[in-house]
Amino acid sequence: MAKAKTQLTDYDQPSVTVDVLVFTILEDQLKVALIKRGVAPYQGRWAIPGGFVQMEESLEDAARREIQEEAGLNNVFLEQLYTFGDPKRDPRGRIITVAYYALVPGEKLTLAASTDAAEARWFSINELPKLAFDHAKILAEALRRLRSKIEYSTVASALLPEQFRLSDLQKVYEIILGEDVDKRNFRKRMLSFDLLETTSHIDSSGPHRPAQLYRFKQKEIQFFK
Amino acid sequence: MAKAKTQLTDYDQPSVTVDVLVFTILEDQLKVALIKRGVAPYQGRWAIPGGFVQMEESLEDAARREIQEEAGLNNVFLEQLYTFGDPKRDPRGRIITVAYYALVPGEKLTLAASTDAAEARWFSINELPKLAFDHAKILAEALRRLRSKIEYSTVASALLPEQFRLSDLQKVYEIILGEDVDKRNFRKRMLSFDLLETTSHIDSSGPHRPAQLYRFKQKEIQFFK
DNA sequence: ACGCGTGGTGTATCCATTACACTATGCCGT
DNA sequence: ACGGCATAGTGTAATGGATACACCACGCGT
Numbered sequence: 421m422a423k424a425k426t427q428l429t430d431y432d433q434p435s436v437t438v439d440v441l442v443f444t445i446l447e448d449q450l451k452v453a454l455i456k457r458g459v460a461p462y463q464g465r466w467a468i469p470g471g472f473v474q475m476e477e478s479l480e481d482a483a484r485r486e487i488q489e490e491a492g493l494n495n496v497f498l499e500q501l502y503t504f505g506d507p508k509r510d511p512r513g514r515i516i517t518v519a520y521y522a523l524v525p526g527e528k529l530t531l532a533a534s535t536d537a538a539e540a541r542w543f544s545i546n547e548l549p550k551l552a553f554d555h556a557k558i559l560a561e562a563l564r565r566l567r568s569k570i571e572y573s574t575v576a577s578a579l580l581p582e583q584f585r586l587s588d589l590q591k592v593y594e595i596i597l598g599e600d601v602d603k604r605n606f607r608k609r610m611l612s613f614d615l616l617e618t619t620s621h622i623d624s625s626g627p628h629r630p631a632q633l634y635r636f637k638q639k640e641i642q643f644f645k
Numbered sequence: 646m647a648k649a650k651t652q653l654t655d656y657d658q659p660s661v662t663v664d665v666l667v668f669t670i671l672e673d674q675l676k677v678a679l680i681k682r683g684v685a686p687y688q689g690r691w692a693i694p695g696g697f698v699q700m701e702e703s704l705e706d707a708a709r710r711e712i713q714e715e716a717g718l719n720n721v722f723l724e725q726l727y728t729f730g731d732p733k734r735d736p737r738g739r740i741i742t743v744a745y746y747a748l749v750p751g752e753k754l755t756l757a758a759s760t761d762a763a764e765a766r767w768f769s770i771n772e773l774p775k776l777a778f779d780h781a782k783i784l785a786e787a788l789r790r791l792r793s794k795i796e797y798s799t800v801a802s803a804l805l806p807e808q809f810r811l812s813d814l815q816k817v818y819e820i821i822l823g824e825d826v827d828k829r830n831f832r833k834r835m836l837s838f839d840l841l842e843t844t845s846h847i848d849s850s851g852p853h854r855p856a857q858l859y860r861f862k863q864k865e866i867q868f869f870k
Numbered sequence: 871a872c873g874c875g876t877g878g879t880g881t882a883t884c885c886a887t888t889a890c891a892c893t894a895t896g897c898c899g900t
Numbered sequence: 901a902c903g904g905c906a907t908a909g910t911g912t913a914a915t916g917g918a919t920a921c922a923c924c925a926c927g928c929g930t
Contacts, residue, residue: 431697431699431700432700433658433660433661433697433698433700434661434698434700435658436658436659436661436730436741472656472658473658473659473730473741474656475656475657475658475659475732475739476732477732478730478731478732479728479730479741480730500727500728502725503704503725503728503743505661505698505703505704505743506703507700507701507702507703514700516661516698516704516743518728518730518741585907585908586908586909587907587908602888602889602890603908603909604889604890604891604909604910604911605887605888605889607909607910608887608910608911609886609887612886624896624897626896626897626906626907627896627897627898627905627906627907628895628896628897628905628906628907628908629894629895629896629897629906629907629908629909630895630896630907630908631907631908631909632908632909810876810877811877811878812876812877827919827920827921828877828878828879829878829879829880829920829921829922830918830919830920832878832879833879833880833918834917834918837917849927849928851875851876851927851928852874852875852876852927852928852929853874853875853876853877853926853927853928854875854876854877854878854925854926854927854928855876855877855926855927856876856877856878857877857878
């Protein structure tokens with residue numbers, strides 16, 4: 421085991437990981453990417469993907485690296501959630517984890533099992549397995565944050581392709597909030613913020629009236645009102 | 646320098662500190678406790694008090710320990726703010742800091758200079774000195790959080806004694822938000838949430854009509870609506 | 871007793887949110 | 901080509917919360 425040359429105190433210190441909750445929408449459900457642990461502790465249990473923070477990378481870079489490794493994705497919405505540091509949260513020792521959550525558009529996505537994971541899968545948040553460590557708590561916190569944030573910001577855009585129908589956007593809200601939304605009020609409200617614009621494209625798939633496609637004026641997340 | 650016996654990887658790892666922003670209200674101003682650094686780097690600059698996380702304590706316990714050491718206070722409102730982990734944020738090496746903020750009632754408070762601090766003082770947030778490290782950013786984030794949170798929760802209670810006049814509560818809002826509040830609307834709104842109750846005490850200090858004293862029904866923070 | 875300073879109260883207006891139902895349009899099957 | 905199906909798209913009335921606003925109440929100090 422290497423000596424910790426850069427430590428600034430003479431004492432043992434906690435290790436630091438980042439865990440990343442990657443959410444997407446598939447089959448009209450909110451899904452989260454989990455990995456099946458291939459080693460003890462919690463061997464065989466599902467867990468939030470994560471890994472140690474390297475010395476030269478920022479926390480956010482570490483989170484992006486994880487997403488790249490697990491799901492092959494760059495350039496997704498990513499936000500720090502909370503830092504979990506209970507001394508007992510990991511039976512291997514003192515590990516503090518900085519949790520992030522990411523949102524990726526519901527398109528083609530592949531999940532790669534990483535070194536210490538036997539398998540990786542999307543789970544609907546309505547059909548979650550028992551999770552390893554304190555990961556159920558972390559996931560619950562992420563869902564709270566996402567449900568809250570969608571009410572006053574444009575985060576939903578990160579779950580959609582660049583262009584989308586208003587009914588697609590409405591569906592994202594319904595899936596995340598878990599309740600139906602009134603179509604007319606929803607459209608009125610969304611358009612009133614002046615953060616959406618029509619594109620020159622029309623969606624004519626499907627045996628019904630074609631829909632206008634919209635996009636968000638800004639790629640970055642905006643706040644309502 | 647001690648060998649890091651409990652490390653879980655063969656690589657060097659970041660150190661972890663907690664930094665704690667302690668806010669109070671004094672002289673009708675929102676104040677934050679800062680310490681003057683007695684050692685390099687940033688010797689002589691003012692900084693947010695903080696320290697290393699010990700192996701056996703949770704992050705919150707570490708934050709409470711800091712508050713105890715710096716200000717001799719227990720049992721204050723404390724909430725995790727954000728974790729700052731830029732590899733360049735500290736010239737001494739890789740230090741990740743988990744920032745907390747605490748709110749203490751505006752009463753008698755003493756600040757003690759700790760080992761590596763030459764001095765400790767309250768600063769009005771309107772008259773801040775240049776801060777060490779990335780502490781200006783951390784403080785700005787804390788202020789944003791506090792200003793946001795006071796709008797939809799009872800956090801203001803943590804800045805007041807157990808019993809207070811409605812005008813005291815109003816003043817806390819005005820100081821934190823930095824703008825005047827309409828007295829009648831403020832009272833109507835606060836009372837409408839049914840989170841306050843009158844006490845049997847009347848404040849008769851001052852050469853004017855005495856004021857009813859109120860308290861929050863719950864000690865814990867509640868959310869409006 | 872009167873004036874000062876803060877405590878305490880109500881009403882009318884405005885604006886945002888809600889509830890709610892029908893017509894429009896393209897596709898597909900006959 | 902037409903009729904039915906499925907989703908797109910649209911407006912108005914009622915409600916309720918937020919805002920703006922001014923005067924009397926009460927103890928104290930002089």
